Structure formats: C-alpha cells, structure tokens
Amino acid sequence: MARSLSLERGRPLLAPSLLAADPLCMAASIDRLGGEADALHVDVMDGRYVPNISYGPGLVRALRDRYAEAVLDVHLMVDEPERGIEAFAAAGADYLTVHVEATRHLHRLLGHIRELGCRPGVTLNPGTPVEWLRPVVHLVDLVLVMSVNPGFGGQTFLPEVLSKVRTLCQWRAVDGLSFLIEMDGGLGPANGADVVRTGCDILVAGSSVFGAADPLLALRDLRRTAQGGISHGRS
Ligand SMILES: O=C(CO)[C@H](O)[C@H](O)COP(=O)(O)O
Numbered sequence: 688m689a690r691s692l693s694l695e696r697g698r699p700l701l702a703p704s705l706l707a708a709d710p711l712c713m714a715a716s717i718d719r720l721g722g723e724a725d726a727l728h729v730d731v732m733d734g735r736y737v738p739n740i741s742y743g744p745g746l747v748r749a750l751r752d753r754y755a756e757a758v759l760d761v762h763l764m765v766d767e768p769e770r771g772i773e774a775f776a777a778a779g780a781d782y783l784t785v786h787v788e789a790t791r792h793l794h795r796l797l798g799h800i801r802e803l804g805c806r807p808g809v810t811l812n813p814g815t816p817v818e819w820l821r822p823v824v825h826l827v828d829l830v831l832v833m834s835v836n837p838g839f840g841g842q843t844f845l846p847e848v849l850s851k852v853r854t855l856c857q858w859r860a861v862d863g864l865s866f867l868i869e870m871d872g873g874l875g876p877a878n879g880a881d882v883v884r885t886g887c888d889i890l891v892a893g894s895s896v897f898g899a900a901d902p903l904l905a906l907r908d909l910r911r912t913a914q915g916g917i918s919h920g921r922s
C-alpha cells in the first residue's frame with residue numbers, strides 16, 4: 688500500500704490550484720513556482736456533480752511521476768466518488784477529498800480512502816451546513832471549506848463561510864483532533880490574512896497565483912499576507 692505524503696500544521700500552507708494553470712503548459716507553470724508551494728491542488732470535475740469537466744487520474748499519475756516529493760491534494764467534485772477513489776489512490780494522490788453531498792456512504796468511504804493509503808478529506812458546498820460533518824471529523828485528516836460554489840475557478844470569495852471554520856476549530860479543540868482546515872475559492876492577498884486569522888491552515892489559490900504575470904511573486908505575496916493573519920492574534 689502506498690504511503691501518502693502529509694502536511695503539518697503550524698504555519699499557513701499554500702496549495703495552488705492547477706485549474707488556473709495553462710493546460711498546455713502545466714509542468715512549466717508548476718516549475719515557475721520554484722518549489723515553494725506546500726501542495727498542488729488538483730480539481731477533479733465530472734460534468735455531473737458540477738457542470739464542468741476537468742481531469743482524471745491520468746493527470747495525478749503524471750504529476751506523481753514528475754514531482755515525486757510534491758503533496759498532491761486531490762479535490763474530487765464528482766458524484767459517487769466511491770467509484771473513482773481506487774484509481775486516484777493508485778495514481779499517487781496524497782489527500783483525497785470528497786464532497787459530503789456527493790455520496791450516500793460517507794463514513795464507509797472515508798475509511799476506504801485511508802485503507803487505500805491516502806489521507807481522507809471531506810468538503811462541503813457553501814450552502815451545506817457544517818453540522819453535516821460532525822459525525823465524521825474524527826475520521827479525516829483534512830476538512831475543506833468551499834468559499835465558492837464548486838465547478839469553476841475565478842469566482843468571488845463568500846465570506847459567510849468563515850463561521851464554519853470557527854465551528855471546526857471548536858470541534859477540533861473539544862475532541863482533541865488534528866485535522867487540517869483548508870479553504871478553497873476566491874482567495875488571494877486581499878483576504879488571505881482574514882482566512883488564516885479565522886483558523887484555516889491551508890489556502891487554495893488558483894487565479895490569484897497562476898493568473899498573475901509572475902506566479903512565484905504572487906505565491907510569495909499570498910504567503911506574506913497569510914502570515915500576517917497569524918501575527919494578528921490567531922490562536
Ligand atoms: O475547487 C475549485 C473550484 O471548484 C478551485 O479549487 C477553486 O475555485 C480555485 O480557484 P480560484 O482560486 O480561481 O477561485
């Protein structure tokens with residue numbers, strides 16, 4: 688069974704979303720980050736759970752072959768994710784995150800992801816109550832809070848989801864858990880500090896990194912802003 692790579696809490700972590708990279712120059716886009724990304728975020732869309740279609744296990748395999756040391760953070764926006772997890776695990780995914788709305792057997796599915804050697808993650812749409820996650824937080828290594836409706840990059844951040852992060856931080860403290868809290872959608876230097884201050888560990892950023900003239904400078908800029916969220920009183 689494959690051993691998955693992991694991320695450590697303690698400083699803001701950045702996961703650029705490849706959705707915003709030029710699909711014809713994916714490796715060149717990643718290389719421009721100079722190895723400074725903490726993880727590569729791979730958005731898998733099936734045209735059913737979300738209206739868009741993006742990648743499959745083939746991209747994950749190609750990334751793993753080329754970037755052996757990279758943490759591959761795979762966000763499955765697919766219906767019935769239980770049908771695809773084995774292929775993504777075999778391809779070399781580290782974190783495999785499924786939508787709570789997309790499966791009828793979430794508890795079993797998260798256990799299966801771990802059995803496959805990956806780190807289970809769970810996520811929820813902006814319109815889904817965070818309480819849906821309460822029965823499974825002890826099973827996951829990562830909770831992804833969507834700050835846009837899934838399916839497309841380049842959307843506007845929805846600040847109302849920050850209250851979910853506060854709730855997750857409370858559950859983590861009360862239960863003595865250590866899952867990472869990740870946020871995805873519409874993130875950049877304008878909101879990075881707020882998101883970290885609220886309690887997020889990982890920021891996913893697509894357009895604000897790969898849409899910039901210099902993605903490495905944009906990544907560094909986001910890191911600087913995100914670190915500002917810690918020095919302003921995050922516990
Ligand atoms: O899951 C996603 C969309 O469903 C993407 O990860 C997200 O939208 C990142 O892109 P951007 O930073 O451009 O909003």
Ligand SMILES: [Fe+2]
Pocket residue numbers: 704728729730762871891
């Ligand atoms: Fe994503």
